[in-house]
Amino acid sequence: xxxxxxIGHALDEAQTSIDAGNIAVGSVIVRDGEIIxxxxxxxxxxxxxxxxxxxxxxxxxxRNAGPAALVGATLYTVCEPCPMCLGAINEAGxxxxxxxxxxxxxxITRFGDYCVERMVELTNSDLKLVTGIRENECEEMRxxxx
Amino acid sequence: xxxxxxIGHALDEAQTSIDAGNIAVGSVIVRDGEIIxxxxxxxxxxxxxxxxxxxxxxxxxxRNAGPAALVGATLYTVCEPCPMCLGAINEAGxxxxxxxxxxxxxxITRFGDYCVERMVELTNSDLKLVTGIRENECEEMRxxxx
Numbered sequence: 001x002x003x004x005x006x007i008g009h010a011l012d013e014a015q016t017s018i019d020a021g022n023i024a025v026g027s028v029i030v031r032d033g034e035i036i037x038x039x040x041x042x043x044x045x046x047x048x049x050x051x052x053x054x055x056x057x058x059x060x061x062x063r064n065a066g067p068a069a070l071v072g073a074t075l076y077t078v079c080e081p082c083p084m085c086l087g088a089i090n091e092a093g094x095x096x097x098x099x100x101x102x103x104x105x106x107x108i109t110r111f112g113d114y115c116v117e118r119m120v121e122l123t124n125s126d127l128k129l130v131t132g133i134r135e136n137e138c139e140e141m142r143x144x145x146x
Numbered sequence: 147x148x149x150x151x152x153i154g155h156a157l158d159e160a161q162t163s164i165d166a167g168n169i170a171v172g173s174v175i176v177r178d179g180e181i182i183x184x185x186x187x188x189x190x191x192x193x194x195x196x197x198x199x200x201x202x203x204x205x206x207x208x209r210n211a212g213p214a215a216l217v218g219a220t221l222y223t224v225c226e227p228c229p230m231c232l233g234a235i236n237e238a239g240x241x242x243x244x245x246x247x248x249x250x251x252x253x254i255t256r257f258g259d260y261c262v263e264r265m266v267e268l269t270n271s272d273l274k275l276v277t278g279i280r281e282n283e284c285e286e287m288r289x290x291x292x
Contacts (some may be wrong), residue, residue: 048208049216049238055196062194070195083269084237087230090257092195111236112270122268123229124258 006030006076007100007133013040013053014078014141020045023145027057027077029094031069037061053077054085058092070094078138083114090125098130100138152176152222153246153279159186159199160224160287166191169291173203173223175240177215183207199223200231204238216240224284229260236271244276246284 006028013026017040029037039057043049054077061070071093078100081089089097097116120127152174159172163186175183185203189195200223207216217239224246227235235243243262266273 043213047213048205049213050196050201050204050208050234052237059194059196062196067189067193067195082233082237083265084230084233087228087233088196091198091228091230112268114269118268119229119265122258122264123260 002033003076003098003130003133006035006074007078007098007138009035009038010053010076010078010100011134011137011141013038013057017041017053018141018144024141025053025078025145027053027075029057029061029070029073029075031065031073036065036069036073050084052082052085054081055088058088058094061092067092074098076100076133079142080116083111083119086116086119087123090123090127095126096128096130098133100133101131101135101142148179149222149244149276149279152181152220153224153244153284155181155184156199156222156224156246157280157283157287159184159203163187163199164290170287171199171224171291173199173221175203175207175216175219175221177211177219182211182215182219196230198228198231200227201234204234204240207238213238220244222246222279225288226262229257229265232262232265233269236269236273241272242274242276244279246279247277247281247288 009028010026014024018024022041025041027039037057037060039053042051074096076098155174156172160170164170168187171187173185183203183206185199188197220242222244
């Protein structure tokens, strides 16, 4: 299935990320069945606190395909995006977010009551959320960053 | 007063931003009384949807001073940051946000019920907020983007 395939590419990016000394997060952006952007966490390797995998993938897609191509696209990522990344996803006009793993298990805890659904509601976004894709592999990848 | 001075630098960045064909937003980051980062909106000129002034300033400060220098720093910006930018501000460890203009007048409306205070509450952040600095000039600058 397509979701499995594209989360596999996000897992590949996460592996490259951890190999470069960063936390194990990777993302890809898909439009019309084609990957138009790939992103890794580069916070440590590039000393840039904004270089999360989702932001990196969005910037990569902007360079590859232009900003207009992101409107209506789907972003695949291995775990729950932080508030900055979710803001960037909305800013780009991405309309579907696919998470590896079950949302309840990959949620982040350093931001109080934040979760994707609460911020989607607060910002009146119509982002579609899909979770539970290749859950075990994504959970295993997440543990490697701990 | 210091706040007036640093918002003046943010206004200068906003002017440069609009001169380059972008919306009129500018930001500076201050640590121990010195500017360590400057940012402009570069969304149109660089075809990068993540290149808002606040994110641009954070990246610039990371390059200039290193990520550790942002922890405890103050970010000055001419109007209310969007969710992505506020997330980046928190991600950087910035602890004080100074807005030009009164918050109620410079608030953004394209994100439903979002405002800085609500997202600070949702994410359990302790960001300090200061508003109303050089209000008339910031409001005039904002109107130039409309």
